[in-house]
Structure formats: C-alpha cells, structure tokens
Amino acid sequence: MPRSLPKRYEFKVFVTEDVLAQIDEIVRDEEYNGRGDYALTLIRQDLADRKRAKLIEQEFALMEDRNHKKQK
Numbered sequence: 001m002p003r004s005l006p007k008r009y010e011f012k013v014f015v016t017e018d019v020l021a022q023i024d025e026i027v028r029d030e031e032y033n034g035r036g037d038y039a040l041t042l043i044r045q046d047l048a049d050r051k052r053a054k055l056i057e058q059e060f061a062l063m064e065d066r067n068h069k070k071q072k
Contacts, residue, residue, distance in 0.1 A: 013039065 015023070023035055032038040 023038060026032070027035055027038050032041065
C-alpha cells in the first residue's frame with residue numbers, strides 16, 4: 001500500500017508588487033511549479049543551511065575543547 005503524504009499546512013505571505021514580479025520571473029525562468037513550490041524550496045534550503053551551520057558550530061566547539069585540553 002502506498003504511503004500517504006504528510007499533512008500540509010497553509011500560511012500566507014504578503015509581498016510588494018515588485019517582489020511578486022521578481023518571484024514570478026524566477027518561477028517562470030527556472031521552471032518551478034508555481035510560487036508555492038518556489039517558496040517551499042527556499043524554506044527547505046534555509047532549514048538545511050541552518051542545520052548545517054549548527055553542525056559546524058558544534059564541530060568548532062569540539063575542536064576548541066580538544067585544543068584547550070591539549071594545552072593543559
């Protein structure tokens with residue numbers, strides 16, 4: 001039996017006309033499936049970037065801790 005898709009929730013975003021025109025151009029030129037697809041792609045990229053940044057911060061903290069212990 002095929003898995004069902006996770007439930008999706010709607011939210012609204014208000015933008016100015018010039019921003020909307022830029023979004024529409026990107027959607028058209030880069031072949032997104034609409035404004036929502038573009039917005040969801042940006043949100044997913046941002047979430048992934050934040051997760052990656054957090055992991056990098058944790059790695060630096062571990063490296064600093066190791067260096068501090070070596071200096072003792």
